[in-house]
Amino acid sequence: MNSFTFTYPTKVYFGENAAKDNLPGEMEKYGNTVLLTYGGGAIKKNGIYDEIVAILNDCGKRVVEFSGIMSNPTYKKVCEGIALAKEKKVDFILAVGGGSVIDASKIISAGAKFDGDMWEAQYVKHIMPTEFIPMGAVVTAFGTGAEMNNGAVITNEEKMQKSPLWGASYDFAVLDPVYTMTMPMKRVISGAFDTLSHCMETYFGTPRGDNLSDEINEAVMRSVIRNIRMTLKGPESLHARSELIWAAAMGENGILKTGKVTDFQCHMLEHQLGAYTDCNHGFGLAVIHPVLYRHIYKNAEEQFTRFAKNVWGKATAEEGIKALADFIKEIGLPTTLAEMGITDDSIFKPIAKSTIRTPGCCKKLTDDELIEILNECK
Numbered sequence: 001m002n003s004f005t006f007t008y009p010t011k012v013y014f015g016e017n018a019a020k021d022n023l024p025g026e027m028e029k030y031g032n033t034v035l036l037t038y039g040g041g042a043i044k045k046n047g048i049y050d051e052i053v054a055i056l057n058d059c060g061k062r063v064v065e066f067s068g069i070m071s072n073p074t075y076k077k078v079c080e081g082i083a084l085a086k087e088k089k090v091d092f093i094l095a096v097g098g099g100s101v102i103d104a105s106k107i108i109s110a111g112a113k114f115d116g117d118m119w120e121a122q123y124v125k126h127i128m129p130t131e132f133i134p135m136g137a138v139v140t141a142f143g144t145g146a147e148m149n150n151g152a153v154i155t156n157e158e159k160m161q162k163s164p165l166w167g168a169s170y171d172f173a174v175l176d177p178v179y180t181m182t183m184p185m186k187r188v189i190s191g192a193f194d195t196l197s198h199c200m201e202t203y204f205g206t207p208r209g210d211n212l213s214d215e216i217n218e219a220v221m222r223s224v225i226r227n228i229r230m231t232l233k234g235p236e237s238l239h240a241r242s243e244l245i246w247a248a249a250m251g252e253n254g255i256l257k258t259g260k261v262t263d264f265q266c267h268m269l270e271h272q273l274g275a276y277t278d279c280n281h282g283f284g285l286a287v288i289h290p291v292l293y294r295h296i297y298k299n300a301e302e303q304f305t306r307f308a309k310n311v312w313g314k315a316t317a318e319e320g321i322k323a324l325a326d327f328i329k330e331i332g333l334p335t336t337l338a339e340m341g342i343t344d345d346s347i348f349k350p351i352a353k354s355t356i357r358t359p360g361c362c363k364k365l366t367d368d369e370l371i372e373i374l375n376e377c378k
Contacts, residue, residue: 019174033061192248288377
């Protein structure tokens with residue numbers, strides 16, 4: 001392993017009734033005005049909104065709502081949230097939703113305490129935020145593990161860039177698997193595949209070989225694969241949902257990344273695909289991963305062979321990549337861009353040119369190689 005310093009700031013409340021049992025006690029620690037952030041309104045249909053608002057009201061909190069946070073949240077939407085948080089002098093942010101809501105809220109938290117443009121500060125001036133509005137998250141859609149770190153993926157439509165921004169870490173996160181039971185099945189599987197992707201993107205980073213982080217990672221990957229299959233077989237299995245929501249957290253709470261330089265090249269390419277098409281994140285990853293791995297596996301063949309043996313029970317690197325591709329098809333995720341409605345290959349060149357190249361990837365890919373990968377995804 002590489003040298004590392006490990007700390008983890010987020011307290012996790014896991015299990016049924018986790019919000020009812022723990023949110024009141026947590027809210028005693030914070031000021032009066034709470035910014036409640038959420039998405040398109042699904043939480044109002046499934047009763048989660050009423051439950052959370054009732055808890056906040058019982059705690060005597062003044063609730064300010066910021067709704068309509070979309071999948072692939074835009075920088076414009078984040079800036080609206082920042083302005084509202086400043087205007088209402090918000091003391092605390094409670095994000096209720098999945099990865100998009102949770103990510104956007106991190107940047108709202110940082111931006112509300114920052115004078116200036118967050119995007120320009122981080123990408124031009126290389127200034128990171130140091131002050132934040134404290135936050136909590138109630139997870140209603142799993143997969144991203146966004147509640148476990150301070151990174152956020154935001155789409156700057158003006159710049160045609162879907163990129164990471166760094167904001168606040170959550171003081172606490174509520175993970176109640178019951179809250180995920182109304183998720184559409186496609187979203188469940190897409191999110192769970194994102195978890196598997198996070199694990200793979202960490203596993204294939206450096207160093208590769210015998211280390212505890214990778215051995216734990218192999219167990220998490222096997223669990224995700226098993227519980228995706230279990231969820232498809234029995235959609236009402238609370239056990240499978242519980243395993244998947246915790247696996248998502250494990251993928252992003254730093255434990256699997258300890259002592260590693262991660263890969264995440266597939267994520268960077270998919271992010272730019274999303275910037276140009278607003279596609280579903282998990283779907284894009286499912287299409288790209290096997291194609292990308294067929295291009296790079298010979299540069300880390302020992303690790304890909306280990307992945308094949310210890311995760312899929314296969315003998316060779318090639319068989320492991322094929323097992324991944326077969327699994328994607330088995331669970332009903334798209335295997336081509338055409339299945340996602342993406343047919344305009346004129347976007348491939350600007351996507352490749354604007355894709356961030358990650359230091360942990362076993363091969364430094366050129367623009368031409370990225371275009372070739374996207375063409376093979378068609």
